[in-house]
Amino acid sequence: MRRRSAARGPGGASGLKVVLLGKPASGKGTIAPMLCTAYRVAQVGLGNLLRSRARVGGGGDDAVADAMRSGRLLPDELALSVVAERVSRRDAVACGWLLDGFPRTAAQAARMIKSPPLQVPADLPFDGPPMGDDAYLLTPDAIVVLDRPDDLAVDFVLGRCTDSATGTVYHPKYAPPPEDVEPRLVWRTDDTEEVLRRRLADHDAAVDDILAMFSESCAVLRVDNARSELETFDEICAFLDKV
Numbered sequence: 557m558r559r560r561s562a563a564r565g566p567g568g569a570s571g572l573k574v575v576l577l578g579k580p581a582s583g584k585g586t587i588a589p590m591l592c593t594a595y596r597v598a599q600v601g602l603g604n605l606l607r608s609r610a611r612v613g614g615g616g617d618d619a620v621a622d623a624m625r626s627g628r629l630l631p632d633e634l635a636l637s638v639v640a641e642r643v644s645r646r647d648a649v650a651c652g653w654l655l656d657g658f659p660r661t662a663a664q665a666a667r668m669i670k671s672p673p674l675q676v677p678a679d680l681p682f683d684g685p686p687m688g689d690d691a692y693l694l695t696p697d698a699i700v701v702l703d704r705p706d707d708l709a710v711d712f713v714l715g716r717c718t719d720s721a722t723g724t725v726y727h728p729k730y731a732p733p734p735e736d737v738e739p740r741l742v743w744r745t746d747d748t749e750e751v752l753r754r755r756l757a758d759h760d761a762a763v764d765d766i767l768a769m770f771s772e773s774c775a776v777l778r779v780d781n782a783r784s785e786l787e788t789f790d791e792i793c794a795f796l797d798k799v
Contacts, residue, residue: 559707564793570598571652572799573643573695575659577766578702579759580752581712583781583788585725587702588656589791595796598648602657605638606630640694644674655696662765668694669769699770699799700792701763701778706756708782717741775799 562658572595592599609620620634635658643653659665671694716727720740726733733741767776777795781788 571648571650572796573652573697574654574796575696575699576654576656576702577699577763578781579704579706579709579756581703581709581716582704583785584656584702586785587781587788587792588654590656590785591792593797594789594793595652595654597652597654598643598645600639600642600648600653600655602635602639602655605642609638611755632661632664632667635664636671636694640671640674643694659766660768661762665766665769668696669773671695674716696770696774698775698777698796699767700795701767701776702781702788703778704781706753709756710749710752713747714749717743 557615574591574597576584576588576591588599588601591597592742595640606620609618620630620638628697639655642648643655661771673693712727712730715729716725717731717733718725718741719737721740724733724737725731770776775795775798777792779788779791
């Protein structure tokens with residue numbers, strides 16, 4: 557895999573900022589780490605950040621951890637604060653970031669656009685090139701949307717299973733598990749075709765609204781991922797190389 561640089565220039569807030577969107581089973585879990593490795597950017601997944609926050613907690617006044625543990629929907633303002641805190645760390649500012657799992661709605665996209673400039677604290681440890689304390693915006697430079705036909709997404713989701721020991725996702729047709737893993741496999745019981753198709757329809761409507769919000773501020777690519785991930789990866793790289 558050819559490595560690329562996401563830096564825009566020496567010092568300052570110069571890293572490439574990318575938002576990766578996609579419906580359930582669109583391939584984000586495969587494509588995201590490939591892009592982060594190729595461009596040497598920080599992978600920022602809202603879901604992972606929230607789960608980590610819930611495990612660690614932050615005392616009785618940690619609203620994010622409390623909401624996660626209680627199962628309540630996290631308010632947009634709190635979700636944005638979690639993302640903003642992570643992408644304002646020195647590694648993400650200097651090297652860039654790829655954000656997965658946010659924004660999910662046009663309202664969240666609007667909050668990103670209207671978010672005040674973020675600043676990198678001068679005392680954060682960083683082993684890369686020298687950084688100034690320049691402010692930078694949370695608005696991405698590029699948005700990549702992974703498209704995949706609904707029937708393929710439904711087929712994958714309804715058949716997928718997870719290794720209870722490692723969390724690795726398998727599928728009898730698309731990613732068969734090794735024989736020694738089969739005794740550890742678990743299936744989700746809340747994945748029904750009716751529920752999934754409703755989620756897919758909601759996602760499609762939300763993505764159109766999100767792209768409309770960002771249409772004047774960043775580059776956009778919608779890419780067909782009903783094919784080899786390497787083909788999809790190459791098309792995305794050709795796009796990002798020009799951003």
